[in-house]
Amino acid sequence: MPHKIKEIQTIHEALKGISYDTWFILDLDNTVMWSRLELGGDAWFGSLLKHACEHIHDEQTANALVIAIYRTVQFHMRTQAVEPGIVTIIKALQAIGIPVIGLTARDEYLEKPTVRQLKDIGIKLFKIIYCDGQHKGDKLINFLSQCEELPAHIAMVDDKGKYLKQVADMIEPLGINFTGFRYGFLDEKVKQFDMQTANIQLAYIKERFPKSVQDAIEQLHLVPEEQADRYSPSLFAHGFFQPGSRSESTSSEPELSEFDRAQELKLT
Numbered sequence: 001m002p003h004k005i006k007e008i009q010t011i012h013e014a015l016k017g018i019s020y021d022t023w024f025i026l027d028l029d030n031t032v033m034w035s036r037l038e039l040g041g042d043a044w045f046g047s048l049l050k051h052a053c054e055h056i057h058d059e060q061t062a063n064a065l066v067i068a069i070y071r072t073v074q075f076h077m078r079t080q081a082v083e084p085g086i087v088t089i090i091k092a093l094q095a096i097g098i099p100v101i102g103l104t105a106r107d108e109y110l111e112k113p114t115v116r117q118l119k120d121i122g123i124k125l126f127k128i129i130y131c132d133g134q135h136k137g138d139k140l141i142n143f144l145s146q147c148e149e150l151p152a153h154i155a156m157v158d159d160k161g162k163y164l165k166q167v168a169d170m171i172e173p174l175g176i177n178f179t180g181f182r183y184g185f186l187d188e189k190v191k192q193f194d195m196q197t198a199n200i201q202l203a204y205i206k207e208r209f210p211k212s213v214q215d216a217i218e219q220l221h222l223v224p225e226e227q228a229d230r231y232s233p234s235l236f237a238h239g240f241f242q243p244g245s246r247s248e249s250t251s252s253e254p255e256l257s258e259f260d261r262a263q264e265l266k267l268t
Contacts, residue, residue: 037239043193102128137170
């Protein structure tokens with residue numbers, strides 16, 4: 001069964017082929033949400049990894065330092081919806097019984113901050129599949145193998161085309177119709193990413209980190225000490241969850257649809 005991968009610029013374009021027997025699968029970073037600051041996003045992670053590999057000759061050590069910093073940063077970062085309408089779209093699909101599933105390159109270690117970031121913008125998904133940078137098609141197939149019923153159609157939105165192809169290739173033998181959407185809404189903003197600004201923001205927040213992570217930041221020579229003092233503390237505050245914040249307990253928690261509740265019970 002041939003699969004289709006289309007280029008889209010807005011999330012609304014992905015809705016045209018959705019029907020009652022569709023599962024709607026969404027990448028998270030740069031598709032559903034993105035960091036309020038330069039720090040914490042996909043472009044920052046890629047630049048951080050490149051920087052680490054240039055300064056640390058041992059690849060395993062460089063990767064370990066980057067993962068430690070990235071994970072810790074995510075526990076503090078607030079996000080925003082990529083498009084203002086994405087929250088309304090997700091809730092509307094859930095309300096009519098369309099399963100909306102997250103399929104992210106993040107690892108399970110980041111489950112709590114990921115759920116918190118989504119909740120902060122008003123989203124709760126029935127299921128999030130954490131791929132830990134591995135093959136998204138393999139991870140989705142593993143999830144589908146646990147489901148009592150399979151969809152007739154999967155529509156998937158991701159800002160990276162390679163992940164769409166991974167999923168398309170893996171589900172083709174199952175006879176599931178697949179439509180992939182390579183989502184380019186943030187393409188230009190990603191090109192404008194500024195690592196120097198991200199390092200300034202990192203300097204602002206790093207004192208909240210465990211000493212081992214602060215040491216990793218110093219080992220990679222990411223932030224000169226004086227940078228954090230050049231800017232008002234209020235300049236970047238909107239991009240971070242504040243210490244002692246009650247955001248988790250006071251924000252209204254989006255409800256699951258009845259379909260999602262039923263699907264959740266099938267997997268337990």
